[in-house]
Amino acid sequence: MKRSSLFPYVIWMTLFIVVPMFLVLYYAFTVPTDTGATWSLENFHRFFEPIYLRVLGRSLRLAVISTVICFVIGYPAAMVMAGNAFSRKNVILLLFVVPMWMNFLLRTYAWLTLLERNGVINVLLTSLRLPRLNILYTESAVVLGMVYNFLPFMVLPIYSVLSKIDKGVIEAAGDLGANSFRVFTKVVFPLSLPGVVSGVTMVFMPALTTFVISRLLGGGQFTLIGNLIEQQFLVVGDWGFGSAISVVMIVLILLSMAIMSFFEGEEKSVALW
Amino acid sequence: MSEIIVDLKSVSKVYDETVALDGINLYIRKNEFVTLLGPSGCGKTTTLRLIGGFEQPTEGKILFEGKDISTLPPYKRRVNTVFQRYALFSHLDVFENIAFGLRIKKLSEKVIQEKVGKMLEQVNLTGFEKRDVNSLSGGQQQRVAIARALVNEPEVLLLDEPLAALDLKLRREMQHELKSMQKQLGITFVFVTHDQEEALSMSDTVVVMKDGRIQQIGTPVDIYNEPTNSFVADFIGESNIVDGIMRKDFLVDFGGSSFDCVDKGFGADEPVDVVIRPEDLVLIPAENAKLTGTVSSVTFLGVHYEMLVEADDGISWLVHSTLMEPVGTRVGLGLEPMDIHIMRKVSAG
Amino acid sequence: MVRFLKRSYIYLVFAFLYMPIAVLMVYSFNDSRSRGVWGGFTLRWYVELFQDRTIMSSLYSTMFIGVTSAIIATIIGTLAAIGIHNSRGIQKRLIMNITYLPVLNPEIVTAISLMILFVFANVRLGYLTLLLAHITFNIPYVILSVLPKLRQLNKHLYEAALDLGSTPVQALWKVIIPEIMPGIITGLLLAFTLSIDDFVISFFTTGSGVSTLSITIYSMARRGINPKINALSTIMFTFVLLLLIVVNVRQAREEKKGRNGRHGSKKQIRSFDAKFGDA
Ligand SMILES: Nc1ncnc2c1ncn2[C@@H]1O[C@H](COP(=O)(O)OP(=O)(O)O)[C@@H](O)[C@H]1O
Numbered sequence: 058m059k060r061s062s063l064f065p066y067v068i069w070m071t072l073f074i075v076v077p078m079f080l081v082l083y084y085a086f087t088v089p090t091d092t093g094a095t096w097s098l099e100n101f102h103r104f105f106e107p108i109y110l111r112v113l114g115r116s117l118r119l120a121v122i123s124t125v126i127c128f129v130i131g132y133p134a135a136m137v138m139a140g141n142a143f144s145r146k147n148v149i150l151l152l153f154v155v156p157m158w159m160n161f162l163l164r165t166y167a168w169l170t171l172l173e174r175n176g177v178i179n180v181l182l183t184s185l186r187l188p189r190l191n192i193l194y195t196e197s198a199v200v201l202g203m204v205y206n207f208l209p210f211m212v213l214p215i216y217s218v219l220s221k222i223d224k225g226v227i228e229a230a231g232d233l234g235a236n237s238f239r240v241f242t243k244v245v246f247p248l249s250l251p252g253v254v255s256g257v258t259m260v261f262m263p264a265l266t267t268f269v270i271s272r273l274l275g276g277g278q279f280t281l282i283g284n285l286i287e288q289q290f291l292v293v294g295d296w297g298f299g300s301a302i303s304v305v306m307i308v309l310i311l312l313s314m315a316i317m318s319f320f321e322g323e324e325k326s327v328a329l330w
Numbered sequence: 331m332s333e334i335i336v337d338l339k340s341v342s343k344v345y346d347e348t349v350a351l352d353g354i355n356l357y358i359r360k361n362e363f364v365t366l367l368g369p370s371g372c373g374k375t376t377t378l379r380l381i382g383g384f385e386q387p388t389e390g391k392i393l394f395e396g397k398d399i400s401t402l403p404p405y406k407r408r409v410n411t412v413f414q415r416y417a418l419f420s421h422l423d424v425f426e427n428i429a430f431g432l433r434i435k436k437l438s439e440k441v442i443q444e445k446v447g448k449m450l451e452q453v454n455l456t457g458f459e460k461r462d463v464n465s466l467s468g469g470q471q472q473r474v475a476i477a478r479a480l481v482n483e484p485e486v487l488l489l490d491e492p493l494a495a496l497d498l499k500l501r502r503e504m505q506h507e508l509k510s511m512q513k514q515l516g517i518t519f520v521f522v523t524h525d526q527e528e529a530l531s532m533s534d535t536v537v538v539m540k541d542g543r544i545q546q547i548g549t550p551v552d553i554y555n556e557p558t559n560s561f562v563a564d565f566i567g568e569s570n571i572v573d574g575i576m577r578k579d580f581l582v583d584f585g586g587s588s589f590d591c592v593d594k595g596f597g598a599d600e601p602v603d604v605v606i607r608p609e610d611l612v613l614i615p616a617e618n619a620k621l622t623g624t625v626s627s628v629t630f631l632g633v634h635y636e637m638l639v640e641a642d643d644g645i646s647w648l649v650h651s652t653l654m655e656p657v658g659t660r661v662g663l664g665l666e667p668m669d670i671h672i673m674r675k676v677s678a679g
Numbered sequence: 680m681v682r683f684l685k686r687s688y689i690y691l692v693f694a695f696l697y698m699p700i701a702v703l704m705v706y707s708f709n710d711s712r713s714r715g716v717w718g719g720f721t722l723r724w725y726v727e728l729f730q731d732r733t734i735m736s737s738l739y740s741t742m743f744i745g746v747t748s749a750i751i752a753t754i755i756g757t758l759a760a761i762g763i764h765n766s767r768g769i770q771k772r773l774i775m776n777i778t779y780l781p782v783l784n785p786e787i788v789t790a791i792s793l794m795i796l797f798v799f800a801n802v803r804l805g806y807l808t809l810l811l812a813h814i815t816f817n818i819p820y821v822i823l824s825v826l827p828k829l830r831q832l833n834k835h836l837y838e839a840a841l842d843l844g845s846t847p848v849q850a851l852w853k854v855i856i857p858e859i860m861p862g863i864i865t866g867l868l869l870a871f872t873l874s875i876d877d878f879v880i881s882f883f884t885t886g887s888g889v890s891t892l893s894i895t896i897y898s899m900a901r902r903g904i905n906p907k908i909n910a911l912s913t914i915m916f917t918f919v920l921l922l923l924i925v926v927n928v929r930q931a932r933e934e935k936k937g938r939n940g941r942h943g944s945k946k947q948i949r950s951f952d953a954k955f956g957d958a
């Protein structure tokens with residue numbers, strides 16, 4: 058009785074998860090012919106043409122930059138939150154979570170309003186007689202959008218690891234005193250590594266695969282790998298190439314997860330497949 | 331004697347690798363308080379689960395009033411269980427927990443109110459009807475679990491270490507309560523414990539188990555006085571167990587001398603275990619004793635002294651006595667043939 | 680002093696997180712098309728919002744798909760969780776890994792794979808495909824909400840129900856389901872929220888004429904700024920806020936009851952982890 062309750066789920070997942078995955082593989086490794094399709098690596102060959110490699114390079118670069126910025130901003134924030142600076146920690150944590158529940162598109166759209174040529178930031182800067190900031194539709198805007206959207210993904214895992222460490226130790230590391238740096242490098246940081254690893258993974262992955270942020274804040278000039286996939290499926294209609302790029306992306310992500318879990322040690326490697 | 335209600339016939343239970351029960355034969359009479367006693371992992375819970383219907387025997391049969399119920403599901407057995415950690419339904423209040431079985435049987439609201447009310451009274455929980463079961467103390471949860479089972483008026487009640495989680499004082503109280511409840515209701519209790527004192531003080535019959543096998547079945551007095559092997563003796567109480575050799579019927583060698591005893595039926599010169607209870611050893615002057623040694627420690631245990639006497643051949647004897655001799659004194663140990671228990675060596679496996 | 684610095688730092692980060700939302704909300708009441716200038720208070724954009732056919736019909740679609748997919752996913756997911764909880768070994772590992780697949784996969788990959796499936800199987804893209812896609816990505820989150828509750832259960836509860844005379848089906852309905860109800864409701868709310876929040880998968884699996892709010896916002900935002908979106912943002916943010924408060928109050932009440940220990944904040948992180956496929 059209890060076992061048979063798995064039945065609908067197994068059928069559902071086979072139909073809508075497993076079969077589609079095989080279809081993606083099928084399209085990636087075949088090319089259409091007059092009579093049907095034939096096995097081929099052509100789609101992957103195409104991906105190694107310079108224009109596409111540039112897209113890949115740009116995606117990796119922006120994702121790395123965003124991840125680093127998130128880490129630099131997020132780690133101290135997580136440390137402060139895990140320490141004694143606030144008495145009502147749950148509230149602070151909740152305040153961190155709330156913006157994330159706002160629709161992702163709206164969050165990104167909000168930056169349009171702010172960064173526009175006549176947007177809030179520039180009106181403010183002008184009134185202070187400061188030079189205007191024209192970063193909308195540049196790589197900087199894309200990175201900003203990524204950092205804004207994914208920062209909590211960095212903070213929360215690090216926070217949850219740090220909050221399990223003795224508060225006194227965290228306080229000592231954050232004291233800005235002579236010994237605090239040693240406490241930090243020798244004790245706190247090594248202990249927090251698992252949180253850092255999942256934080257980095259959780260920022261890097263969506264940053265690498267997004268196509269919305271680059272489309273809205275990059276104005277479509279900055280094609281990322283996600284945009285490339287989108288175009289293949291919705292504009293060009295080349296499913297084979299689109300699937301091949303997706304496969305490459307999955308491989309990249311698997312690789313980065315493997316590297317990450319290597320750093321994480323035996324802690325808990327995520328079972329992906 | 332009254333009739334047999336549950337009868338396990340050569341029952342074995344094998345989990346993937348482990349043999350949990352190895353050919354158990356056990357019958358339980360109506361209105362009996364039977365206790366399964368043994369160290370952790372010996373198969374007590376498995377036996378209970380087989381009777382309750384949560385597991386099916388790999389081999390053998392289980393009879394209930396003469397009918398084979400080996401494969402009957404739990405909800406068709408006239409048996410109820412008090413689970414090890416109570417397993418109360420936390421989404422229901424005390425009343426509804428107890429009423430659960432009655433509601434399944436679709437009894438009328440009036441009957442349910444009446445029966446549950448009576449049961450609450452019986453377990454001293456009147457007034458707790460609407461309480462959340464999580465807000466109760468361990469002892470109270472325990473009572474709810476018992477009431478929830480008993481309200482269904484089972485033929486047999488199975489209890490798996492029901493008192494294990496309680497503190498000593500509460501435990502003693504519950505032991506008495508359970509015993510008197512059983513007498514009053516006239517229901518067969520099958521009780522599991524790994525505490526020999528609990529077993530001896532509550533039961534009509536004690537079943538001592540080890541490694542999936544029954545070592546001995548008997549009244550508490552039988553088990554205490556006539557343990558069939560050194561395992562039982564050791565488990566039932568602190569005892570001196572030493573190697574001996576059975577010279578012939580009624581004569582055994584140990585501790586460097588020959589002793590008269592009351593046992594017979596062993597092979598000539600068969601190696602045996604000799605079991606002597608500490609309270610059966612008496613201190614006598616060393617000159618006219620077969621067993622001699624030096625007192626190496628003395629502890630006062632309230633009623634008696636516990637002493638260790640180191641014999642010259644390396645055996646250290648545990649002695650309970652109301653008299654004491656200071657450490658370092660050379661003493662002799664006397665004992666009656668009656669108090670020498672001879673047991674076959676427990677064969678391995 | 681150090682404490683002051685630390686606090687200021689967090690407030691700065693909060694300013695970064697909340698400023699865009701706040702600006703969006705304030706300007707939804709601005710009676711001027713140009714964002715930089717404050718042209719006085721107005722509810723004009725709200726009026727226009729509710730008169731906009733496209734937005735209203737996509738709001739309807741979003742709600743319909745959100746509610747329907749959440750309910751179906753909760754049913755399938757809860758049953759699946761019970762099944763997974765009771766299976767062992769290779770079977771269990773295999774199913775768990777397939778469950779994690781859509782959670783860990785980039786959303787865009789899930790999206791295109793479903794799109795390929797639907798087109799391949801000749802299903803017209805529209806309401807049906809949207810619904811199927813949403814159920815698919817929601818089920819794992821329901822399972823991941825229900826499984827911990829099952830693990831917390833006393834493993835003898837099911838047997839206790841049988842012992843008291845329930846058939847296996849009765850035991851499931853009268854004991855197991857009520858005992859894990861908090862997890863089921865968390866899963867339902869999470870599924871609903873994820874569904875109304877989804878953009879990427881909807882974008883690829885919808886067809887002509889059917890649009891969710893996210894898709895409508897995307898196509899409007901692509902054309903530049905539109906104050907109606909600000910009005911919509913304000914309403915949606917308020918709605919999500921209310922939903923969050925309800926969930927939190929519920930959890931707090933449960934904690935008082937002492938059923939799940941003190942895991943409120945952790946649970947938020949978990950359901951929030953769950954949201955990470957966002958981009
Ligand atoms: N479900 C099970 N699967 C595998 N082995 C089990 C299972 N239940 C019990 N066992 C094994 O069977 C033996 C007897 O267990 P049990 O009856 O629980 O002992 P007791 O209750 O006396 O402590 C133990 O070795 C235990 O590990």
Ligand SMILES: [Mg+2]
Binds near residue numbers: 371374375376
């Ligand atoms: Mg046991």
